Amino acid sequence: MAHTGEFDLIERISARFDPAPEVTGIGDDCAVIPQKSGLDTLVTTDLLIEDRHFLLGDISPEDLGWKSAAVNISDIASMGGKAESAFLSIALPPGTAAQWVDAFIGGFKALSDRCGVVLLGGDTSASPDKLFINITLLGSCPHGKAVRRSGAREGDLVCVTGPLGDSAGGLKLILERSARAHSEVSDSLPPSSGDACETLIRRHYRPEPKIAEGQRLAALAGLHAMMDISDGIASDLRHILKASGVSAEINLSDIPLSAELLSICRSRGWDAGELAVSGGEDYELLFTMAPGTEPDIPYWPIGRIVRGNEGNIRWIGGNKTEYQGFTHF
């Protein structure tokens, strides 16, 4: 098996991508991208670190490549932008196989292609120990039309673009499976629920950033604030509230939950509502809009922006008054 020291990693990666002729990508000191008046450039960057953001033994290289692209593309989606070009820095642990790199790039490219993203550059290195990935993603939107977190207004509806908690449920299943693989006693574990399990695990590993939805929402006059749900709405909504100087009331019973999540939670005694509110990495969009605004995409109103600049969330209809989002630090 060829190891990363034995092949030209950059050629191996760049051969898979084919930028537009007016763009200079991999192979010089910088990528060169023509600017267009009337547009704003959007830039986001995300670190993914072994044993911090993922466990190498639990995620396939294809899924890791997909997810690395997804978390960044989702940030562009959350501003209502078009995702365009990616810059991938990757530091590989000793002995990483060429096949691993190919599979990683395959997953990265599968989602990038679907979202119109081309890899234009990056950096590669050996890592002394852990795998490190950093992706910078560039996109664009009409000038002045990026949807920020700071625009929420009293009376706005708070909405999401899809069911929450699936990714957190998928992660619990992955950890359960991983523990089972390391355990001698497997009889006492709850039965697997087949397809529903696979669906949630897939939602965790292969989130689908809402690029088209973000652009359609951003075009609405009544759309006031937006972000993507990476740390769970308990944490993410608070960012919107603080940036906007408002508070919110959320009806827990209005939060959309998938049939798969409900089924798995029933069989395992997990709290689906807790996973939906505090679990992260769904990469759905969370937005606030004036009442009467009618998005032409599926969406679920889950609450309302209210007066009060403390950034408080009042959770209605549940047995808890406080939820925590997921934080890395």
Place this chain on the structure above:
Amino acid sequence: MAHTGEFDLIERISARFDPAPEVTGIGDDCAVIPQKSGLDTLVTTDLLIEDRHFLLGDISPEDLGWKSAAVNISDIASMGGKAESAFLSIALPPGTAAQWVDAFIGGFKALSDRCGVVLLGGDTSASPDKLFINITLLGSCPHGKAVRRSGAREGDLVCVTGPLGDSAGGLKLILERSARAHSEVSDSLPPSSGDACETLIRRHYRPEPKIAEGQRLAALAGLHAMMDISDGIASDLRHILKASGVSAEINLSDIPLSAELLSICRSRGWDAGELAVSGGEDYELLFTMAPGTEPDIPYWPIGRIVRGNEGNIRWIGGNKTEYQGFTHF
């Protein structure tokens, strides 16, 4: 001493930078930068990894911050561009002190300010082990005027913007000093040469990217190819030759060497020419131009582009026929 888990790292960093009012920087999902017609966006990204690109015990946080900015700004300089905005991802080992972060950002900002670069975003994380830094830098140049590696033509002069080998000499001094600190027997070591040592060490830790020089060179009609010297000309010139389908002859006696490097090499029995050719990280510019072109900056012609699409370099005036550049893999 406050540790990184105990303070808001992002606020700590963003409070130091103040972007122009038309730009949205840190605090939303993406930075938002207006595009201007008639310009091209330049993008470069670089990974810096503890124990791979630097030793934490040997470099101060200020110097590491400076150098992290320098290696990226130099890539923009090498295309003839203006450096504009930076995105810093940093993963900190357990127990990193807040003071360390402040000093790192201080060094990063000192060079960024001088070059007109503003930090507009990034990502932070705890690292399970080593320190990882990734910087993405955006810049711009007039549309179609980025100087690529691929334009060198037969008959061009090959030139550099300053003395070579200082950084490699500085690195040797740092390693010597580090070995001495770990050694019981210090009497047999060569005497330190004071200021000359400090100059070379400073050239290694605090390279000065040639942003103004790159822009002035790029404006010349006769300027055909350019890159920055990061791995040593033995390696870097070959990139230009291969991209351009030409070969080169280099006169070793024409390569500019600083008085400090000559003095240190004399006292230690080191080969200054070898350091100049094979040592990297000088971050001077290496360019080729039509004879008769007259740059209005200091520069040194060191050879000529010749026929032959093999990318060969003939070294004239030395006792070696082959030099290797520095490679990370």
